[in-house]
Amino acid sequence: MAAATLTWLGHASFRLDSPGGKRIYVDPWLDNPKCPETEKEPDRCDVIAVTHGHDDHVGSTIELSKKFGPLPIVALVELKGWLKQHGALADDLPGPNKGGTVEAEGVTFTLTNAFHSGSGPDGSYTGEPAGIVVGLESGTKVYFAGDTCVFGDMQLIGRIYSPDVAVLPIGGHFTMDPREAAVACELIGARRVVPCHYGTFPLLSGTPDELRQLAKGVEVVALDPGGSVEL
Numbered sequence: 001m002a003a004a005t006l007t008w009l010g011h012a013s014f015r016l017d018s019p020g021g022k023r024i025y026v027d028p029w030l031d032n033p034k035c036p037e038t039e040k041e042p043d044r045c046d047v048i049a050v051t052h053g054h055d056d057h058v059g060s061t062i063e064l065s066k067k068f069g070p071l072p073i074v075a076l077v078e079l080k081g082w083l084k085q086h087g088a089l090a091d092d093l094p095g096p097n098k099g100g101t102v103e104a105e106g107v108t109f110t111l112t113n114a115f116h117s118g119s120g121p122d123g124s125y126t127g128e129p130a131g132i133v134v135g136l137e138s139g140t141k142v143y144f145a146g147d148t149c150v151f152g153d154m155q156l157i158g159r160i161y162s163p164d165v166a167v168l169p170i171g172g173h174f175t176m177d178p179r180e181a182a183v184a185c186e187l188i189g190a191r192r193v194v195p196c197h198y199g200t201f202p203l204l205s206g207t208p209d210e211l212r213q214l215a216k217g218v219e220v221v222a223l224d225p226g227g228s229v230e231l
Contacts, residue, residue, distance in 0.1 A: 010034025
């Protein structure tokens with residue numbers, strides 16, 4: 001089975017290529033200022049996963065689904081409903097809620113808690129923000145924390161799901177900064193972390209170097225936009 005790769009597309013957007021050959025987009029805001037031009041027009045997409053309804057996470061979801069769908073969209077039940085009402089070509093399975101797991105294209109997606117505000121791009125109620133644990137065909141698990149502060153029950157996420165890689169926001173202002181993210185690493189038990197949600201705008205000032213200094217013993221994999229890491 002081939003290795004999985006995780007590619008950072010800037011901000012909180014990722015392309016995850018699974019060992020089974022499935023291409024998964026997570027929070028695909030492909031118009032963000034850091035997204036490489038070569039990644040703005042994908043040539044395929046098998047699944048889209050969205051952590052919450054803010055426009056910098058919903059991003060290009062509707063457009064991608066129209067281009068490649070109908071396809072599985074993994075999002076909280078209210079958010080998935082909002083996406084379909086606004087033209088997304090999604091599968092007919094109702095969106096899960098926190099603690100729920102769905103399978104799409106041989107990959108599992110489990111919604112976890114996250115602490116953040118939430119609304120759709122038009123201000124509509126789209127459910128609470130969530131994190132997502134992605135279980136790949138190889139057994140590798142990737143935890144996308146979404147937009148959140150650190151919270152004590154991250155320890156439960158580590159205990160229950162034992163993610164191999166944690167994708168954590170570190171920019172500050174709207175989410176965790178490196179100090180909180182370092183504590184999140186400890187609570188989750190993460191030994192490998194990919195930072196995101198930093199550097200897009202001046203407000204998001206946290207850096208991977210700060211996280212490295214604070215999270216001793218954790219491998220901090222800082223990707224350039226368009227860069228990939230093998231999982």
